[in-house]
Every structure is written in structure tokens, then in C-alpha cells.
Amino acid sequence: MRADIVEAGEFPDLAERYNVYAVPKIVINDTVEFVGAQPEAQFVRYVAQAGGLQEAPPADE
Amino acid sequence: MPFLQEQDAAFVRTRLAQDLRDDVTLEFFAPATGGLVLPGEDGQTAEYARQILAEVAALSPKIRLNVHSTIAEPDAAKAFGIARTPGTAVIGARDFGVRFYGMPAGYEFATLLELIITASQGTTAIAPQTREMLAQLQRDIHLQVFVTPT
Numbered sequence: 001m002r003a004d005i006v007e008a009g010e011f012p013d014l015a016e017r018y019n020v021y022a023v024p025k026i027v028i029n030d031t032v033e034f035v036g037a038q039p040e041a042q043f044v045r046y047v048a049q050a051g052g053l054q055e056a057p058p059a060d061e
Numbered sequence: 062m063p064f065l066q067e068q069d070a071a072f073v074r075t076r077l078a079q080d081l082r083d084d085v086t087l088e089f090f091a092p093a094t095g096g097l098v099l100p101g102e103d104g105q106t107a108e109y110a111r112q113i114l115a116e117v118a119a120l121s122p123k124i125r126l127n128v129h130s131t132i133a134e135p136d137a138a139k140a141f142g143i144a145r146t147p148g149t150a151v152i153g154a155r156d157f158g159v160r161f162y163g164m165p166a167g168y169e170f171a172t173l174l175e176l177i178i179t180a181s182q183g184t185t186a187i188a189p190q191t192r193e194m195l196a197q198l199q200r201d202i203h204l205q206v207f208v209t210p211t
Binding site for chain 2: 001002003004005006007008009010011014015018020023024025026027028029030040041044047048050051052053
């Protein structure tokens with residue numbers, strides 16, 4: 001797992017490439033994206049989705 | 062002119078003293094270093110970034126800053142997987158794959174502190190279900206979190 005924190009203002013080409021208008025915007029493996037801080041369970045679902053897991057594990061709601 | 066005001070520096074120093082465990086190394090990469098600032102906005106941003114990191118490193122004996130020039134050390138940049146500059150690898154007891162791209166100013170200064178502390182503690186308070194899911198991942202995960210200081 002690699003995690004990059006990227007200042008969108010300093011890298012306008014990346015901001016454009018990933019359509020960054022509101023922050024924080026999270027992009028996972030260039031395939032899954034969402035805006036705003038998420039509860040852990042939801043964040044996990046996104047990672048699972050990007051990570052090729054058929055089914056995300058049941059999360060505590 | 063320092064970036065951190067005296068009270069802020071004192072606060073950060075205390076926080077680091079309380080929360081750091083393992084040593085942390087900040088591997089900072091910019092095109093030019095060693096007092097040479099390339100003309101233009103990019104050169105200035107890189108120098109500001111370096112200065113902020115230097116001020117933070119000075120606030121704890123557990124934090125070390127290594128400054129690299131991507132021009133002089135292209136292999137090091139590649140080894141640390143630095144894609145853009147200014148770019149900083151935040152390394153704890155081992156490399157957890159965390160990189161900060163840009164100047165850690167404004168709200169992102171707090172982000173930088175959290176990255177340093179987390180890398181230093183070497184663990185996070187994530188749920189057991191999360192750990193299980195991570196263990197089952199079929200692919201490498203590349204997270205990109207876009208932020209802005211304002």
C-alpha cells in the first residue's frame with residue numbers, strides 16, 4: 001500500500017487529471033474516487049473495491 | 062523569517078515529545094538544494110517546503126531531515142519512489158509508503174505532523190475488520206489524497 005498526500009494547488013496538472021474541485025478528494029488505484037472524510041467502514045469499502053475484493057466485509061454501521 | 066511562531070513551535074515540540082516513539086526520517090526531494098533556489102514559483106515552493114520540514118525536525122531529536130536534489134541524486138529519488146517535487150518520504154522504523162507532495166503549509170502542516178507521529182508509532186487504531194480486509198487485498202493499493210492548504 002502506498003499513500004500520497006498531494007497539494008492540489010501546487011500540481012494543477014494532477015488536479016485537472018483527477019478532476020479535483022473539492023478537497024479532500026481521495027483516488028484509489030485511479031479507479032475508485034470519493035470526496036470528503038469518510039468513516040472507517042466506508043473508507044474500507046472503497047479500498048476493498050479498488051483492491052479487487054469481490055465483496056467488502058460486513059462493516060459496523 | 063521562521064514559519065512557525067514561537068508558541069506554535071513550543072506546542073509542536075511538546076506534542077512530538079509526548080507522541081513520538083520510533084525515530085522518523087524525512088527524505089526531502091527538490092530539484093535543487095544546498096541553498097540554491099531555482100527561479101520561479103516552483104523553486105520558491107520547494108525552498109519553503111524544505112524550511113518547514115527543517116523547523117519541524119529541529120523540534121525533536123527523533124526527527125531527522127535528509128535533503129536530496131533530484132538532479133544530483135536521480136537514483137535516490139527513484140529508490141524512494143518520489144514522483145514529483147517537492148516530495149517528502151516520511152519514514153518510521155520502516156517505510157510505510159507514505160509520501161507528501163507539495164509544501165506542508167496551512168492546514169496541511171497538521172497533516173504532516175500526523176503523518177510523522179503515525180509513522181513513528183508504527184501502528185494505527187484501525188478496526189480488526191479493516192486489518193482482515195487489508196490482508197485479503199488482491200492488488201497493490203495506491204491511495205492519493207488531494208488537499209489544499211487554504
